[in-house]
Amino acid sequence: MIRVLIVDDHPVVREGLAGMLATEDDLEVVGQAADGLEAVRLAADLRPDVVLSDLRMPNLDGVGTITEIARVAPASHVLVLTTYDTDADILRAVEAGAAGYLLKDTPRAVLVDAIRAASRGETVLAPAVAARLVRRLRDTHEALTAREIDVLHVVASGASNAQAAAKLHIGEATVKTHLLHIFTKLGVEGRTAAVTRAMELGIIPAP
Amino acid sequence: MIRVLIVDDHPVVREGLAGMLATEDDLEVVGQAADGLEAVRLAADLRPDVVLSDLRMPNLDGVGTITEIARVAPASHVLVLTTYDTDADILRAVEAGAAGYLLKDTPRAVLVDAIRAASRGETVLAPAVAARLVRRLRDTHEALTAREIDVLHVVASGASNAQAAAKLHIGEATVKTHLLHIFTKLGVEGRTAAVTRAMELGIIPAP
DNA sequence: ACGGGCCTCCACCGAACGGTGGAGGCCCGA
DNA sequence: TCGGGCCTCCACCGTTCGGTGGAGGCCCGT
Numbered sequence: 001m002i003r004v005l006i007v008d009d010h011p012v013v014r015e016g017l018a019g020m021l022a023t024e025d026d027l028e029v030v031g032q033a034a035d036g037l038e039a040v041r042l043a044a045d046l047r048p049d050v051v052l053s054d055l056r057m058p059n060l061d062g063v064g065t066i067t068e069i070a071r072v073a074p075a076s077h078v079l080v081l082t083t084y085d086t087d088a089d090i091l092r093a094v095e096a097g098a099a100g101y102l103l104k105d106t107p108r109a110v111l112v113d114a115i116r117a118a119s120r121g122e123t124v125l126a127p128a129v130a131a132r133l134v135r136r137l138r139d140t141h142e143a144l145t146a147r148e149i150d151v152l153h154v155v156a157s158g159a160s161n162a163q164a165a166a167k168l169h170i171g172e173a174t175v176k177t178h179l180l181h182i183f184t185k186l187g188v189e190g191r192t193a194a195v196t197r198a199m200e201l202g203i204i205p206a207p
Numbered sequence: 208m209i210r211v212l213i214v215d216d217h218p219v220v221r222e223g224l225a226g227m228l229a230t231e232d233d234l235e236v237v238g239q240a241a242d243g244l245e246a247v248r249l250a251a252d253l254r255p256d257v258v259l260s261d262l263r264m265p266n267l268d269g270v271g272t273i274t275e276i277a278r279v280a281p282a283s284h285v286l287v288l289t290t291y292d293t294d295a296d297i298l299r300a301v302e303a304g305a306a307g308y309l310l311k312d313t314p315r316a317v318l319v320d321a322i323r324a325a326s327r328g329e330t331v332l333a334p335a336v337a338a339r340l341v342r343r344l345r346d347t348h349e350a351l352t353a354r355e356i357d358v359l360h361v362v363a364s365g366a367s368n369a370q371a372a373a374k375l376h377i378g379e380a381t382v383k384t385h386l387l388h389i390f391t392k393l394g395v396e397g398r399t400a401a402v403t404r405a406m407e408l409g410i411i412p413a414p
Numbered sequence: 415a416c417g418g419g420c421c422t423c424c425a426c427c428g429a430a431c432g433g434t435g436g437a438g439g440c441c442c443g444a
Numbered sequence: 445t446c447g448g449g450c451c452t453c454c455a456c457c458g459t460t461c462g463g464t465g466g467a468g469g470c471c472c473g474t
Contacts, residue, residue, distance in 0.1 A: 010290075010311040012318075016223025083217075083290060104217040111219075147451065158400020160430070173453050180433070190432080190460095192399045193365020199413065206413035207406040354421065367460070380423050387463065397430095398461080 002119045003030045005046060005076075007039040007053035007065070013104070017052060017081075024112050036060025036068075044072040049119040055082040055093060066096040077118040081106070100124035144185055144203060151178040152204055156195040209326045212253060212283075213239045214246040214260035214272070220311070224259060224288075227315050234322060243267025243275075251279040256326040257306075262289040262296055269296075273303040284325040288313070296409065307331035351392055351410060358385040363402040363411055 004027055008014050014032050021027045030046050033039035035058040043051055051069060055062030066078045077099035090101055099118040102111065103126045114124040144152070154164040161179070165172040179191060186197045199206040211234055215221050221239050228234045237253050240246035242265045250258055258276060262269030273285045284306035289296070297308055306325040309318065310333045321331040351359070361371040368386070372379040386398060393404045406413040 011313075011315055012223040012227065012288075012311055013219055014223070015226045015315075016217075016219040016221070019222045019226045020219065081219075104219055106218075108218055108222075145450065155399060156403055158395055158397050158403060160397065162430085170451085171453055173455090174451070176432080177452080179431090183432085188365055190365050190367065192362060192402055195399055195403065196363055196365060207403050352420065369460085377421085378423055380425090381421070383462075384422080386461090390462080396462085 002027050002050060002116065003046070003048045004028065004115060005031045005033065005039070005042055005048035005051045007033045007036075007051060007057070008081075009034050009054065009057045013054070020108050020111065021115070027112065027115060034058075036062070036065035039065050040068040040072060043069045043076055047073055048076050050099075050115050051076050051078045052081055052115065053078055055080055063092045063096045066093060066098055070097045077121065079114060079118045079124070081111075102126045144182060144198075148178050148182050148185075149203060151175055152182060152194065152198055155179065155191050156198070156204055209234050209257060209322065210237045210253070210255045211235065211322060212237060212246070212249055212255035212258045214241075214243075214258060214264070215239075215288075216241050216261065216264045220261070227318065228322070231319050234319065241265075243269070243272035246272050247275040247279060250276045250283055254280055255283050257322050258283050258285045259288055259322065260285055262287060262300060270299045270303045273300060273305055277304045284328065286321060286325045286331070288318075299409075309333045351389060351405075355385050355389050355392075356410060358382055359389060359401065359405055359411055362386065362398050363405070 004021060006014050006017050006029055008017070011034075014034075018029050018032065021029050030048055031042045033042050037059045039051065039053060039057075040060065042048075053062060053065060057065070060068070062080065062082070066080075069076055069078055078097065079100045079102065080093045080098045081102045081104060083104045093101055099121070100114055100123055102114055102124070106114070106126060117124045150168060151164060154167050159167060161172050161175045165175045168175070179194070182194050182198075183189060186194055186201075188194050188197050195204070198204045211228060213221050213224050213236055215224070218241075221241075225236050225239065228236050237255055238249045240249050244266045246258065246260060246264075247267065249255075260269060260272060264272070267275070269287065269289070273287075276283055276285055285304065286307045286309065287300045287305045288309045288311060290311045300308055306328070307321055307330055309321055309331070313321070313333060324331045357375060358371060361374050366374060368379050368382045372382045375382070386401070389401050389405075390396060393401055393408075395401050395404050402411070405411045
């Protein structure tokens, strides 16, 4: 019997998943959580074989939840089930140790198979997700540093170099340096292009 | 008996909604659709009292679906149930004739009450949605003209004034004039801020 | 026919931005 | 310990951008 913990902040989705899994003889829903903290607590408590979790949640986000569960319940395999297929989301979830990444339009049969695979320790990716990961590896644009992303965030909100410098407590020259690095890394010319490109890549959230 | 049609491209959500409504004596799920076209077809066929629909769907998007259903089945009230609470989404849905706008984290009791209210022709809005609509009416930033939106599109892609002028077959001075108008209308300073603000407002699509 | 948006364009100016070529300090892994 | 990435900052320059104050032509509704 595969013991499953369902994590999602939407009651509708929890109900739907529980209903789907209830008819499978070898699956048993042992608990439900509405946010990340509750998920970690229940995972530590129940030691489920598979945690079926959304990424966007209150209190503790998906990536943090995955990391924590890997710590407190290392035998549990976390399967991400989400609507969002942004590059950054996928990458971070997989890096955090997700056993798989499925989208919410996954057909029922595929979902239950994925849960069984995850319980055996296999990695399951939705086709669309796999494609993105491959593309990601292919055109390997250099990663921005944490500070560069900070600058990009502030600039995206419309700040001038001087305003960004003030907000980040650094000199204006430094902001310009970071921006120039960002431009070359993203292969663009101009702050506006950098912002939209970064949104495409999921480096900063689209508004 | 209130007859309900469920529209969502995620099987999980459809299952969850159906499960939630099944236990209500006065509600009956008469059909489910996975995309907009199917929704319109079923609405015309089944004449449900309430259509519970997502906004993001394949084939025909939420707004188009609402418009079409209003045409082919005017007696049906469409209740939007979605994860997204973007300004533009809400406004367009309500303009298209939605009877209400709920978010997917709506508790079960509120949801079923909303369906009953919608079947009586009442308008139901999630608190967060209502707040946004009010805010929208308050700081009533003037609408951009079609040409201004054209300019904004090109600028959002990272074009300089000169490049934008070339792409739109107008002079650079004209681009600058449009941009200045855009800045005052959106209440921002700088092209980058204009782009992100326009994305927030749904004037141009977020990447 | 007249006013009023909308789109187009001009000249001009100061400020901000993009770009170059540095340099020093920090920390981490080889 | 010694490189190497990262963050920080400087001076300087040319270009672009933001902003002002116009102006003419177009179409639409009154």
